[in-house]
Amino acid sequence: MKNVTIVGGGLVGSILSCYLSKRGHQVTVFERRADPRVGEAERGRSINLALSDRGWRSLEKIGLAEKVRPIAIPMNGRMIHHLDNSTTYQQYGNDGQAIYSVSRGDLNKLMIEAADAFPHVDFKFNQRCVDVNFDKTTLTFRDTKTNTETVQEAETVFGADGAFSEVRYAMQRTPNFNFSQTYEAYGYKELHIPDKDGLWQLEKNALHIWPRTSFMMIALPNMDGSFTCTLFAPLEGENSFASIKTDEEIRAYFRQHFASASELIPTLVEDFRKNPTSTLVTIRSYPWNYKNVCLIGDAAHGIVPFFGQGMNCGFEDVQVLDELMDVHADLTDLFSAFGKSRKPNSDAIATLALNNYIEMRDLAARPEFQLRLKIEKRIAAAFPQQFQTSYSMVTFSDKPYAVALEKSKQQSQLLDEIMRLNTIADTWESDEVLNIAKKWIDANA
Amino acid sequence: MKNVTIVGGGLVGSILSCYLSKRGHQVTVFERRADPRVGEAERGRSINLALSDRGWRSLEKIGLAEKVRPIAIPMNGRMIHHLDNSTTYQQYGNDGQAIYSVSRGDLNKLMIEAADAFPHVDFKFNQRCVDVNFDKTTLTFRDTKTNTETVQEAETVFGADGAFSEVRYAMQRTPNFNFSQTYEAYGYKELHIPDKDGLWQLEKNALHIWPRTSFMMIALPNMDGSFTCTLFAPLEGENSFASIKTDEEIRAYFRQHFASASELIPTLVEDFRKNPTSTLVTIRSYPWNYKNVCLIGDAAHGIVPFFGQGMNCGFEDVQVLDELMDVHADLTDLFSAFGKSRKPNSDAIATLALNNYIEMRDLAARPEFQLRLKIEKRIAAAFPQQFQTSYSMVTFSDKPYAVALEKSKQQSQLLDEIMRLNTIADTWESDEVLNIAKKWIDANA
Numbered sequence: 001m002k003n004v005t006i007v008g009g010g011l012v013g014s015i016l017s018c019y020l021s022k023r024g025h026q027v028t029v030f031e032r033r034a035d036p037r038v039g040e041a042e043r044g045r046s047i048n049l050a051l052s053d054r055g056w057r058s059l060e061k062i063g064l065a066e067k068v069r070p071i072a073i074p075m076n077g078r079m080i081h082h083l084d085n086s087t088t089y090q091q092y093g094n095d096g097q098a099i100y101s102v103s104r105g106d107l108n109k110l111m112i113e114a115a116d117a118f119p120h121v122d123f124k125f126n127q128r129c130v131d132v133n134f135d136k137t138t139l140t141f142r143d144t145k146t147n148t149e150t151v152q153e154a155e156t157v158f159g160a161d162g163a164f165s166e167v168r169y170a171m172q173r174t175p176n177f178n179f180s181q182t183y184e185a186y187g188y189k190e191l192h193i194p195d196k197d198g199l200w201q202l203e204k205n206a207l208h209i210w211p212r213t214s215f216m217m218i219a220l221p222n223m224d225g226s227f228t229c230t231l232f233a234p235l236e237g238e239n240s241f242a243s244i245k246t247d248e249e250i251r252a253y254f255r256q257h258f259a260s261a262s263e264l265i266p267t268l269v270e271d272f273r274k275n276p277t278s279t280l281v282t283i284r285s286y287p288w289n290y291k292n293v294c295l296i297g298d299a300a301h302g303i304v305p306f307f308g309q310g311m312n313c314g315f316e317d318v319q320v321l322d323e324l325m326d327v328h329a330d331l332t333d334l335f336s337a338f339g340k341s342r343k344p345n346s347d348a349i350a351t352l353a354l355n356n357y358i359e360m361r362d363l364a365a366r367p368e369f370q371l372r373l374k375i376e377k378r379i380a381a382a383f384p385q386q387f388q389t390s391y392s393m394v395t396f397s398d399k400p401y402a403v404a405l406e407k408s409k410q411q412s413q414l415l416d417e418i419m420r421l422n423t424i425a426d427t428w429e430s431d432e433v434l435n436i437a438k439k440w441i442d443a444n445a
Numbered sequence: 446m447k448n449v450t451i452v453g454g455g456l457v458g459s460i461l462s463c464y465l466s467k468r469g470h471q472v473t474v475f476e477r478r479a480d481p482r483v484g485e486a487e488r489g490r491s492i493n494l495a496l497s498d499r500g501w502r503s504l505e506k507i508g509l510a511e512k513v514r515p516i517a518i519p520m521n522g523r524m525i526h527h528l529d530n531s532t533t534y535q536q537y538g539n540d541g542q543a544i545y546s547v548s549r550g551d552l553n554k555l556m557i558e559a560a561d562a563f564p565h566v567d568f569k570f571n572q573r574c575v576d577v578n579f580d581k582t583t584l585t586f587r588d589t590k591t592n593t594e595t596v597q598e599a600e601t602v603f604g605a606d607g608a609f610s611e612v613r614y615a616m617q618r619t620p621n622f623n624f625s626q627t628y629e630a631y632g633y634k635e636l637h638i639p640d641k642d643g644l645w646q647l648e649k650n651a652l653h654i655w656p657r658t659s660f661m662m663i664a665l666p667n668m669d670g671s672f673t674c675t676l677f678a679p680l681e682g683e684n685s686f687a688s689i690k691t692d693e694e695i696r697a698y699f700r701q702h703f704a705s706a707s708e709l710i711p712t713l714v715e716d717f718r719k720n721p722t723s724t725l726v727t728i729r730s731y732p733w734n735y736k737n738v739c740l741i742g743d744a745a746h747g748i749v750p751f752f753g754q755g756m757n758c759g760f761e762d763v764q765v766l767d768e769l770m771d772v773h774a775d776l777t778d779l780f781s782a783f784g785k786s787r788k789p790n791s792d793a794i795a796t797l798a799l800n801n802y803i804e805m806r807d808l809a810a811r812p813e814f815q816l817r818l819k820i821e822k823r824i825a826a827a828f829p830q831q832f833q834t835s836y837s838m839v840t841f842s843d844k845p846y847a848v849a850l851e852k853s854k855q856q857s858q859l860l861d862e863i864m865r866l867n868t869i870a871d872t873w874e875s876d877e878v879l880n881i882a883k884k885w886i887d888a889n890a
Contacts, residue, residue, distance in 0.1 A: 022691075060558070164618070168613075169617075169618075172614075172626070173614075174611075175724060176628045176680075176724055177628070178625075178626065178628055179616070179624075179625065179626050180623075180624065180625030180626075180627075180729075181623065181624050182623055182625075183621045183622070183623055235621075279620060279621055284625075343768055416466070
């Protein structure tokens with residue numbers, strides 16, 4: 001391949017264009033939206049991003065990490081806000097480890113600027129992909145400003161156009177393309193805690209969670225001292241979006257369930273009415289390539305946001321693709337190796353992300369689960385070579401997600417066993433617990 | 446609703462138009478293909494249909510059963526052709542019970558003729574649906590002869606346009622629409638055993654199977670004395686379509702695996718080359734309706750053909766919809782009740798159909814499985830009120846598919862238990878076996 005067309009100038013499309021430019025390719029990126037560097041940013045439906053090790057590694061390799069660092073706020077742990085307004089802090093990893101809150105809009109703008117500075121990268125905005133002809137390898141784009149269509153010849157195409165990928169909709173009609181889109185019975189809505197004189201009204205370096213068993217709110221810090229909050233709740237039924245209709249119902253809902261937070265959201269009712277209730281979907285597809293077109297990122301494997309891994313997984317996709325380019329000269333071989341390598345891992349993070357909603361909205365608030373996390377961390381500290389916490393494997397390691405999922409399941413059996421000890425609440429810091437862990441580690445090595 | 450638009454004039458679209466006409470609606474059916482009553486029929490990719498009780502009931506209710514009977518050939522059982530050319534006959538149900546071989550082309554033609562004779566039913570052929578506007582409820586059709594597009598206003602729409610439904614592709618982009626398309630790793634190809642002087646060269650009143658563990662061939666009788674054969678095999682790997690490339694490889698494959706049949710297929714190599722290798726897909730979706738558009742038949746729930754239930758399930762859809770029309774005046778209520786009622790059943794038949802491939806290609810040839818079927822039938826004969834064979838519940842009953850699947854699973858445990866008896870090969874006709882069954886039936890009543 002020499003000339004590469006990327007559909008989608010979001011985070012994955014942008015970083016991919018950098019990697020391809022560095023390899024000497026001529027890259028054209030077609031983006032449906034307007035150039036984010038000019039005009040107003042979209043607001044009201046962006047769960048803030050949590051950049052973690054996999055994302056950083058991919059940024060680092062292409063020389064962009066230092067550009068991103070100034071707009072990234074470390075969150076070293078999660079702050080659980082209980083119903084009685086008390087809090088519990090759970091550190092995510094070891095001292096110094098953190099995930100980083102980044103505004104999607106700011107990051108995307110920065111990435112496009114950076115990509116534009118790479119040689120032979122050309123961005124075309126306001127171009128909605130409306131058709132892919134796989135036989136001729138042409139793409140049809142509709143200019144959203146002039147409403148005119150142009151047919152572009154393309155040598156090699158990456159569909160990096162997100163969970164609702166038009167490239168994938170077209171690929172769906174090709175032979176043997178497996179695909180599913182699965183919506184959750186819950187949705188989300190963005191709310192806003194403003195700054196107070198440029199400062200943060202909650203602990204800045206934490207991800208805040210108000211777990212309420214079947215629903216929750218979270219808040220992530222922004223650079224300007226504000227927090228972006230997201231309410232996740234069932235679409236129908238008890239405590240659902242459907243159950244909150246009037247202004248008074250909105251106020252009562254927040255007073256009852258999120259008293260401490262709602263005081264900090266002066267525009268609660270307005271935000272609630274103005275911002276959409278968005279849905280959550282998991283996308284699975286395979287194979288990711290047909291002829292000289294390949295899906296990447298959310299277009300191939302959209303996931304729910306609860307492990308903060310969507311962007312990180314997409315960035316890792318690009319890094320893995322780049323490594324495979326050293327090995328495979330033939331395009332079909334490359335695409336096929338890429339899909340084979342990444343599919344089990346994207347399946348695994350999809351599962352991990354779904355499971356983590358249960359942890360965030362329910363388990364995280366339970367004393368016995370908090371104890372379990374402490375024990376897990378203690379074992380990891382005692383046997384750092386053989387045992388990593390489930391969260392750390394996903395967030396602070398480069399273990400394939402599929403390995404992280406498998407090991408998490410295994411380690412969960414050990415933790416189940418330990419938690420069954422009658423006296424565990426009193427003895428969790430004892431040698432006995434570490435001895436059980438040691439035995440298990442030796443047996444499972 | 447008064448005016449109804451049906452997209453798809455296949456089997457389900459046709460029978461639906463009859464039912465709606467009878468209720469006084471004005472029905473327009475848009476069909477992508479040409480009018481089958483004029484010109485050549487499509488050939489080369491039609492697994493013959495097996496019409497069974499559910500299908501007959503739906504035809505009966507709208508007065509079409511007697512029209513179909515003359516083109517339906519009863520198959521009272523399956524004839525297993527072993528590798529050594531010996532055969533085993535397995536009767537499907539009780540004496541007089543049968544499934545019926547029907548040519549898809551002939552049946553479709555007959556159904557369109559019949560539907561056309563109903564009042565206020567208007568067929569429009571060569572009309573490919575290319576867009577659905579759910580807000581305005583308009584449909585765009587492209588005339589495949591003139592290549593011109595027309596926008597049709599529609600009051601109520603049924604998408605009966607099959608597994609690759611254009612209505613569903615459009616619905617896929619509406620909120621919270623769950624969808625999956627799952628392809629099998631095996632495909633199929635049609636072959637042909639001609640008549641001999643207008644007579645059948647194999648037993649006429651049977652469905653013929655050549656089970657070869659990981660692949661198989663089947664043959665269903667046609668009215669003219671010929672048989673339509675279908676080879677099902679893996680797409681890649683051992684004994685796969687990919688492994689048979691040259692004429693000599695085709696001949697050798699059939700000589701080795703299907704010696705008795707291949708002698709009866711004079712145009713083997715020609716057919717093999719000419720007919721496509723088709724794929725097999727399972728379609729799952731939900732909800733089936735959005736605004737005033739509703740999916741029905743394969744468009745909502747395409748399944749693999751191994752239980753011969755695709756058409757029967759689609760016909761039953763229409764009958765259930767008709768019954769619900771007596772209860773629900775409101776369109777949204779009707780569609781919603783229809784989906785709720787049919788979704789668990791279409792999921793169940795999808796599973797049953799996938800399982801039945803294993804039975805047909807592998808189990809059916811095994812002596813222990815043949816014994817198991819005999820025992821199952823014996824129990825059913827002894828306790829006809831409480832116990833029906835798995836096959837009969839699906840094929841010769843009006844039990845919801847979901848109930849048939851659940852009961853099959855339960856009964857399977859009883860049969861496992863009986864098959865574990867050491868002496869079962871000798872004692873299967875004993876009272877002991879019936880006593881075990883009686884006890885199990887009493888306990889599970």
